[in-house]
Amino acid sequence: EKTHLVLTPEHKTLFGLAHVCNTPSRENCIAYGKALINIASADGFLGDEELNWVLGYIAAIGATADVIENIKAYKANSEQFDDIFKNVQATTSSKTGLIYDGFKAASADNVLHEKEKEAISKLADKFGLKPNVIEQIEQIFRDEQQLKQKRIQLLFPDGYPDFTKYKTRTACADSEKAELFADFFKQEVYKAKEDDVPFHYHVTNTVQTKINNVLKQKNIETPEITANVVFKTVEKHVTRTRQRTQQVSQKLHTVTRSLSNKAVHQQHISWLQVYQPSQLYWQSDGEDHEGPIDADFGSRMYPSTPSS
Structure with missing residues (x-):
């Protein structure tokens, strides 16, 4: 079954990509998506919520349908990080961005497993990022999660979702x-x-x-x-x-x-x-x-x- 996605400016805003002007290359999009899937499946299971988050994110970046299908068909961990980024040059911002997005993708099923965190650390080590930088990124992610929970409790005091x-x-x-x-x-x-x-x-x-x-x-x-x-x-x-x-x-x-x-x-x-x-x-x-x-x-x- 082919993936058909219709994107609006709101979709980009949802993923924090409203100000991204240039769509990354096909190779970069595929590498980014595969890396996120490796992280999200590091606990031994890739949930539908995790896969859908990755596909939605890549679509919001502006990837074409064939790129999304390529990522969707990718078998988790069939390629290691070294293989994924063998022919892809990652910038500093894309490295830290991928680490942050790794936390988001891995927790899309409401669970951030220790194995998933280990996969994030492994990728960060490959990128040469210092541990204190990763700790700061994780803390930002957790702060955002807590703020989200507060927002839900405030906006839906009688329960969420609707019974x-x-x-x-x-x-x-x-x-x-x-x-x-x-x-x-x-x-x-x-x-x-x-x-x-x-x-x-x-x-x-x-x-x-x-x-x-x-x-x-x-x-x-x-x-x-x-x-x-x-x-x-x-x-x-x-x-x-x-x-x-x-x-x-x-x-x-x-x-x-x-x-x-x-x-x-x-x-x-x-x-x-x-x-x-x-x-x-x-x-x-x-x-x-x-x-x-x-x-x-x-x-x-x-x-x-x-x-x-």
Whole structure:
């Protein structure tokens, strides 16, 4: 499938490129894009958000469609930095700019992994940039992220994004129920924050597991369940669970502060593994349930569906 992009001045402003007059050469655009993909995939996975950020950025620079397709088809880390920049001369500003954009691309999925930071440092070392310069660039990036979070909290005090999209969706088949349930929790309840990287990994895996469990079940007769019914049930669960998870998150924050980021990332310590809360409450059909958060979400949400 070909990529078709229509750019406006607002797109350039979004990426901070409103005052860029000259489009870099084809070779420079491709090298820049490949380097960003190598950084964003250094944790072993290139998320859709990360890839789309890179493609959007390169498009905003003014790259042609064939350049964007070239970058889109690039297999992450199939070329090392030395190979990528073998025939490309990078200016000082493009070097520091690429480091900054590396932080942005790698965190497009709301997670800045230690391996991604190592890839950024490796590229910076190749460019001959001093460590203190990289530290300053990272600090600017983090300051901007914090400012963005403050802006969201101020502009969307009742929550972001809007929950109404879940109220208008219907779910009949098991797969549709699983998708709706997983989407709600991943997007609304368990949002990754800067200091909760392990939490994000755990939830992503948990959500996928629940989807797979539901899809494995065959020939199960279940009544039609509208999205509104699902929403109301989940809403009750969220109210009770958030009260407990707020306490858990506070203790997790204290624990992770005492660990190095490298140790947390390498061991993939989830907040459940760190704190291991054994008494979390669940509510369905007006009844309270007690059990670990790893319990089968699907069977509690849909009592008529046997647990796999």
